Amino acid sequence: MKKPELLVTPTSVSHIDELAKAGADAVIVGEQRYGLRLAGEFSRTDVAAAVEAARRHGMNVYVAMNAIFHNDKVDELADYVAFVADVGADAIVFGDPAVLLTVRETAPHMKLHWSTETTATNWYTCNYWGRKGAKRAVLARELNMDAILEIKAHAEVEIEVQVHGMTCMYQSKRSLIGNYFEYQGKVMEIERKKYEKGMFLYDKERDHKYPIFEDENGTHIMSPNDLCIIDELGDMVNAGIDSFKIDGILHEPGYITEVTKLYRHAIDLCADDRERYEKEKDDLLAAVEALQPPHRRIDTGFFFKETIY
């Protein structure tokens, strides 16, 4: 049975070797100047080294260019696209059509993955971006399993689904943490503190903690729990979903590696020995739970949830 690609997010070049050993098939790298919410910050030198490392291990490398761009960066997109093509990365991940046009002009053979995170919600629109040049659509996290399977059934492009990790709930261009410090009169702390890790918003009513951070792309607020469906992969493997992504943003490299090992095992079992997968999947889930940091629980995201409007 066809196995979906296992796509993971390294935190550094050296982490790629570990992830390869853990069984990852592909990695996504990049820098916040062009890409959104990456697990690691990869300079051009790092991207080149990442491609080299991935080649050694027979993995694919995708470079993130899925920021929402303003005019100030449009003119430098071509140079970065040319660089990415030059080092031999396997695809560029984009959300902004400015990147699509730039790739057409600069590196027309470069593969494109369409990923806005929230707006890939129906099969028609996935195929629309396919007709514009994308080879893959990365689905919105707010879809349920039935919708994902229906999209796959109608898709003319590869379909990538996030199966594990944090998801983004909110992106603002505003400097929300910096502004809050400024409002409090803690001006001296702004530059020192606003880019620090480990901040979260506490929602008393729901007793939820939402990780929050600022970077060049603005302020990002993340889901209170880590998505985990290691025990629910069967239908998507049957449907031929092309890529499963583990997003390791805001997690330690060791955690990402261990989770990758578990999903490698789960995917292999699911595709090769379904009976054993069914027997072992609860243990796999328990193994993930054991890895979770104390403040991060897991849940099944929107896979089995009814959303109204």
Place this chain on the structure above:
Amino acid sequence: MLLKNERISEIVDGKRVIVKKPELLAPAGNLEKLKIAVHYGADAVFIGGQEYSLRANADNFTIEEIREGVEFANQYGAKVYVTANIYAHNENIPGLDDYLRALEDAGVHGIIVADPLIIETARRVAPKLEVHLSTQQSLANWKAVQFWKEEGLERVVLAREVSAEEIRQIKEKVDIEIEAFIHGAMCSAYSGRCVLSNHMTARDSNRGGCCQSCRWDYDLYQLSDDGREIPLFSENDAPFAMSAKDLNLIRAIPAMIELGVDSLKIEGRMKSIHYVATVVSVYRKVIDAYCADPDHFTIREEWVRELDKCANRETASSFFEGFPDYTNHMYGTHSRKTTHEFAGLVLDYDRETGIATIQQRNHFKPGDEVEFFGPEIENFTQVIEKIWDEDGNELDAARHPLQIVKVPVKRPLFPYNMMRKEN
């Protein structure tokens, strides 16, 4: 459109006048609001149908109401755009063809759309509809605008994060109509990139279910290396907020006109007719006065004050003039009372007797000072002397919602004029 050689203004009889007057685009949550918006001077309105629109809670239009709205707007030469700006899920695909055909058949001028599914379906089944790209696409650079131009769209609504300078650059590089927000509530996130509602209340924000979680209070903490949760606020600090103040660009209208922005958009399909009337009439005056004599124009403080009469949140200029700092956010406070309250809608005025027929919209009584306003009149205040019901019985107060009453009014009034009183 402002191409490099396009003229915004010309010299007529030695005086500069604006020849490229932007469209004033107003929200209309229902048929009554549509009529008010158009009557008070909107060049176009945007409305939501029963489906595919982003305000699931607004009392949206049926196709019959849309038809009636279009007929009313046509009498004034105004346009009607229908928002169909959800990000559709598979289940929203069936029925879309028929819906778009019905909009075209109802005479709608254009639709405001985010999802390529709806763009391409409209092209295929309802080609007479103009297609405008919604701000839900968070369009923030000229090259992305160029992409949508090449896709054949007539107009794009820019991201709310775009500055005046960025609009100027976009206008210079791409020949397409640009619509920009001038007034009203703001998403503090990039539009279309927020799913707080989905997570917190299982309501899909990108299909009209937004529960405005960005306006709630949160506490900011930091997790220390040893796992302690350290509050980043002291006891006296207001909680963390991402809530954005409402947009108010009244003072930037001259700049917007000189930039060649094609459509100036007021937000707020959920707002009252009093709000729509007040905001539309103020911006109508600003745009007309500037276009007639841009070189001698000044903002009149009474216009600024007039906007305050219907504002229940503080306002700011957001990204237009620069990067928003903390003064663009609301900490600790959520809303305030408007300074004025809508009290009555004028139905008729008898010039012989000086008696106005008014539909009550809030409690008022003899002795109250009220203010009348409307497109045909200068604002004026007077004290209510007497109130009669329809049968001529004198009342000590107009206390029944929508009751029709008669009131002596010193100056002539016109249907759709409004009466408000200070809180």
